[in-house]
Amino acid sequence: MSAKGKTRIGTRTGLKDNANEKMTSPPPTEKNDGKGRSWIAAGVLIAVVAAAVAISAREFVAMWEDPPIYPGPGITEQFMLSSIAPELAGSAADTEVYVLDGDSPGGTLLILGGTHPNEPASSLTAITIIENAVVNEGRLLVIPRANHSAFTCTDPQEGAPQTYVIETPGGDRLFRYGSRATNPIDQWPDPVIYVGSSGQALAGAEVRNLNRSYPGDSGGYLTEKLAAAILDLIRTENVDLAIDLHEASPEYPVINAIVAHENALPLAVEAALFLEFEGIQIGVEASPINLRGLSHREWGDATDTLALLIESTNPAQGRLRGAINSELILEGADPYYIRAAGQGLLYVPFSDAGHPIEERVGRHLDTIAMLTEIYSSQHGDQPIRISGLPTLSDLSVRGLGTYLDPSIRETDHSPP
Amino acid sequence: MSAVPIELWVFVAMVGGFALATFAAKLPVSVSLAAAAILGALVAGSGFPLRQFVEGTMGYLDTLLIIATAMIFMRMIQASGLLDTIAHHIVVAFRNRPATLLVLMMLFAMSAGMITGSSTAAVLTTGAIAAPVFMSIGITRERTGAIIAMAGILGMIAPPVNIPVMIIGGGVDMPYIGFGLPLLALTMPLAIVIVLALGFGSARRATIDIDALPPSYHSRYGWKLYLPLILLVLLIGAERAFPLFFPSLGMPLVFTICALITPFTGRRLRPLVVSRDAVKAALPVMGILAGVGMFLQIMALTGARGFIVSLLTGLPTGWLYLSIAVSMPLFGAVSAYGSASILGVPFVLSLLGTSEIIVASSLSLVAAMGDLMPPTALAGLFAAKVVGQPNYVRVLKHCLAPAALTIAVSIGYIATANFWDRLLGTESTGLWIGVIAGFIAAVVAVVLVLDRWAHRGRNQEVAS
Numbered sequence: 001m002s003a004k005g006k007t008r009i010g011t012r013t014g015l016k017d018n019a020n021e022k023m024t025s026p027p028p029t030e031k032n033d034g035k036g037r038s039w040i041a042a043g044v045l046i047a048v049v050a051a052a053v054a055i056s057a058r059e060f061v062a063m064w065e066d067p068p069i070y071p072g073p074g075i076t077e078q079f080m081l082s083s084i085a086p087e088l089a090g091s092a093a094d095t096e097v098y099v100l101d102g103d104s105p106g107g108t109l110l111i112l113g114g115t116h117p118n119e120p121a122s123s124l125t126a127i128t129i130i131e132n133a134v135v136n137e138g139r140l141l142v143i144p145r146a147n148h149s150a151f152t153c154t155d156p157q158e159g160a161p162q163t164y165v166i167e168t169p170g171g172d173r174l175f176r177y178g179s180r181a182t183n184p185i186d187q188w189p190d191p192v193i194y195v196g197s198s199g200q201a202l203a204g205a206e207v208r209n210l211n212r213s214y215p216g217d218s219g220g221y222l223t224e225k226l227a228a229a230i231l232d233l234i235r236t237e238n239v240d241l242a243i244d245l246h247e248a249s250p251e252y253p254v255i256n257a258i259v260a261h262e263n264a265l266p267l268a269v270e271a272a273l274f275l276e277f278e279g280i281q282i283g284v285e286a287s288p289i290n291l292r293g294l295s296h297r298e299w300g301d302a303t304d305t306l307a308l309l310i311e312s313t314n315p316a317q318g319r320l321r322g323a324i325n326s327e328l329i330l331e332g333a334d335p336y337y338i339r340a341a342g343q344g345l346l347y348v349p350f351s352d353a354g355h356p357i358e359e360r361v362g363r364h365l366d367t368i369a370m371l372t373e374i375y376s377s378q379h380g381d382q383p384i385r386i387s388g389l390p391t392l393s394d395l396s397v398r399g400l401g402t403y404l405d406p407s408i409r410e411t412d413h414s415p416p
Numbered sequence: 417m418s419a420v421p422i423e424l425w426v427f428v429a430m431v432g433g434f435a436l437a438t439f440a441a442k443l444p445v446s447v448s449l450a451a452a453a454i455l456g457a458l459v460a461g462s463g464f465p466l467r468q469f470v471e472g473t474m475g476y477l478d479t480l481l482i483i484a485t486a487m488i489f490m491r492m493i494q495a496s497g498l499l500d501t502i503a504h505h506i507v508v509a510f511r512n513r514p515a516t517l518l519v520l521m522m523l524f525a526m527s528a529g530m531i532t533g534s535s536t537a538a539v540l541t542t543g544a545i546a547a548p549v550f551m552s553i554g555i556t557r558e559r560t561g562a563i564i565a566m567a568g569i570l571g572m573i574a575p576p577v578n579i580p581v582m583i584i585g586g587g588v589d590m591p592y593i594g595f596g597l598p599l600l601a602l603t604m605p606l607a608i609v610i611v612l613a614l615g616f617g618s619a620r621r622a623t624i625d626i627d628a629l630p631p632s633y634h635s636r637y638g639w640k641l642y643l644p645l646i647l648l649v650l651l652i653g654a655e656r657a658f659p660l661f662f663p664s665l666g667m668p669l670v671f672t673i674c675a676l677i678t679p680f681t682g683r684r685l686r687p688l689v690v691s692r693d694a695v696k697a698a699l700p701v702m703g704i705l706a707g708v709g710m711f712l713q714i715m716a717l718t719g720a721r722g723f724i725v726s727l728l729t730g731l732p733t734g735w736l737y738l739s740i741a742v743s744m745p746l747f748g749a750v751s752a753y754g755s756a757s758i759l760g761v762p763f764v765l766s767l768l769g770t771s772e773i774i775v776a777s778s779l780s781l782v783a784a785m786g787d788l789m790p791p792t793a794l795a796g797l798f799a800a801k802v803v804g805q806p807n808y809v810r811v812l813k814h815c816l817a818p819a820a821l822t823i824a825v826s827i828g829y830i831a832t833a834n835f836w837d838r839l840l841g842t843e844s845t846g847l848w849i850g851v852i853a854g855f856i857a858a859v860v861a862v863v864l865v866l867d868r869w870a871h872r873g874r875n876q877e878v879a880s
Contacts, residue, residue: 156474156475156713157713157716159468184477191666192532193579193659197660203586204579206586288591321719322421322423324719335421336719340729340730345730
């Protein structure tokens with residue numbers, strides 16, 4: 001074989017590969033001068049990065065402080081979820097459970113708000129209940145910040161604000177706008193693929209999504225521990241009816257809807273029918289059997305509770321939205337969603353009026369009221385009767401801030 | 417809405433600022449991206465939102481760690497002699513069967529991507545092992561770079577792990593079930609066609625001189641030499657196979673553990689020097705990703721992202737296909753996963769009525785082509801580093817035709833989604849086995865014919 005015909009191999013993979021380094025550091029002309037300049041440049045860079053970290057850290061750390069919740073006249077007890085699940089004690093996942101006991105016994109209802117803190121109507125509905133509701137019959141448990149850790153950060157590359165402010169008669173009140181998922185400071189790193197206790201395979205980041213972590217695992221990831229604790233609460237408190245509050249982006253097919261486990265489907269259908277009579281359009285979706293890890297599926301499978309999830313419309317969490325700020329979060333009006341509605345891309349009507357927070361919280365409150373009313377009529381021996389809740393029309397007329405006025409709550413009631 | 421929305425000005429300022437900083441001021445791409453993000457925030461009236469810049473960058477923390485540690489691992493096994501050894505033995509075994517060798521090495525190069533769902537991890541691990549083999553059979557380093565870049569991307573999309581599809585599915589509540597066969601049908605024919613198109617011409621003509629091959633260190637170090645790779649496969653494989661029992665260490669820690677044992681398994685090397693050089697080589701890409709994070713964050717903050725997405729998703733069907741073909745790879749330049757999330761979900765929703773599984777599978781592949789799109793071009797850039805080509809554009813040039821073919825096939829797959837759904841979405845095990853067996857038989861037949869042709873050509877050359 002002639003040397004000409006041979007293929008010379010150019011792949012000696014030795015210790016040195018200077019070719020790659022050409023991209024990173026052109027050699028200095030004067031060796032010593034180059035080194036000196038490099039050290040100065042490195043020093044300046046480190047100082048700039050350190051200053052940026054120090055300044056921005058103050059903003060990140062500010063998220064760790066919870067804005068106050070002012071227990072209303074109906075609150076009879078408050079405890080931390082860790083009292084049921086000690087493994088949560090001292091962790092960022094531990095969260096408050098508010099109890100509203102009725103004058104007479106009945107069924108038990110669980111309201112879960114703040115599973116996804118970037119869906120503000122969820123936790124605001126729960127807080128409105130805590131600060132206004134009175135239970136006449138039965139028992140009500142409310143968790144306003146279900147994924148407490150997720151309230152301490154925002155989603156990277158979404159540009160979301162850390163807070164929003166609701167005007168109340170007693171002054172401006174600040175609330176946190178958080179992340180869809182547990183703060184990575186509290187749970188990290190994510191696996192590449194998340195196969196939860198339900199067996200469902202999901203993208204790794206979903207390991208920090210509470211509503212993909214059910215039925216949970218008391219020895220698993222922090223979010224799984226939280227999910228297991230919530231399921232334990234449902235079991236130990238004999239919860240008859242459990243409602244997980246959410247919001248969805250306007251382009252998401254399951255929106256303005258009740259998602260029901262098959263054991264709660266008749267209840268959801270009847271409630272939707274009566275809500276329609278009252279002018280509230282709401283769909284009913286059966287919980288998919290093959291989509292595991294979600295509250296409406298796993299709560300219903302693992303316990304006797306009637307498991308439901310409610311969705312309202314939140315353009316701030318969507319992919320088609322314009323600039324994100326407090327106005328978008330609270331007013332729910334966005335020019336690009338109006339355009340998308342014209343193009344037939346949305347699953348809800350969208351106009352200049354947007355979907356203000358009053359509408360979204362009001363829909364949640366009216367749906368909860370209707371579900372409990374129908375549940376009580378179907379379970380005469382275990383009624384759940386709640387008063388003091390504002391309605392959609394109350395909120396539309398008076399504004400949500402009227403029902404979240406801290407000046408009233410600070411003087412009238414304090415947690416037992 | 418005003419005639420010219422502010423978001424348009426923000427977008428123009430950001431893109432224009434980036435172009436000016438990169439091409440006129442000759443700033444590094446990473447610095448240009450950061451400057452463009454700052455300019456965008458100023459034009460939008462958001463001031464200098466430092467927290468937003470930091471948060472955008474931190475969105476890539478995991479990716480940055482994976483890149484750094486994978487690069488260290490790759491350089492370590494390169495220095496220990498493992499890569500040379502594997503390349504040597506594979507070429508010796510298959511030197512007379514170039515088509516078989518190409519196809520097998522392509523599948524091998526894809527395998528890390530199939531397991532990790534990351535083209536970067538694939539290029540830097542199995543791609544780095546396959547690269548010397550390809551070059552040893554006469555394929556130029558630029559073409560070799562293109563082959564392993566495409567292998568990384570196709571591996572990232574091929575089952576069992578396809579993260580872009582999982583991201584799209586998460587946005588529309590579609591479980592990651594029933595994607596196996598559609599993803600195989602989409603990726604495997606492409607992989608075989610691409611590797612043969614890029615490599616067979618050179619490999620067929622090459623006469624391999626065993627003495628000129630990278631040396632084997634097997635006789636000197638024995639099986640100890642392969643420990644880092646075996647451990648890597650075990651750690652990644654165990655997590656995938658037994659997710660409920662085996663703890664997830666995270667890819668950065670897995671690469672770090674495997675890199676740490678490497679100095680004790682083969683040729684003597686200076687771990688700190690090799691690690692430093694590896695990080696130095698990866699630093700420009702890591703800087704670009706940090707800048708991209710800021711850029712994306714400001715796009716989302718100011719509404720420029722929504723402006724672009726709503727323009728793209730509102731197009732009529734024919735234009736929609738064109739929009740998918742152009743916008744998803746372009747957006748993938750900043751992040752393939754981001755492209756799947758930001759554009760993939762709205763595109764699936766705007767194509768409802770056709771098989772969502774086929775549509776999401778195809779969109780994931782189109783989004784993944786963003787890993788070839790400058791300025792990040794993660795797959796192309798790391799492939800260039802693996803083959804020792806300092807200018808990654810030379811590698812990307814050879815990726816153009818395969819990328820165009822891949823996008824065209826993906827769009828065709830979407831356009832005929834319901835047909836593929838009927839063919840591949842069946843629950844009949846018999847049909848599944850039939851489709852797979854038929855495909856394997858066809859591939860084997862083609863490869864054997866090509867091997868025979870190459871062998872005959874070489875014999876004639878020797879005779880003459």
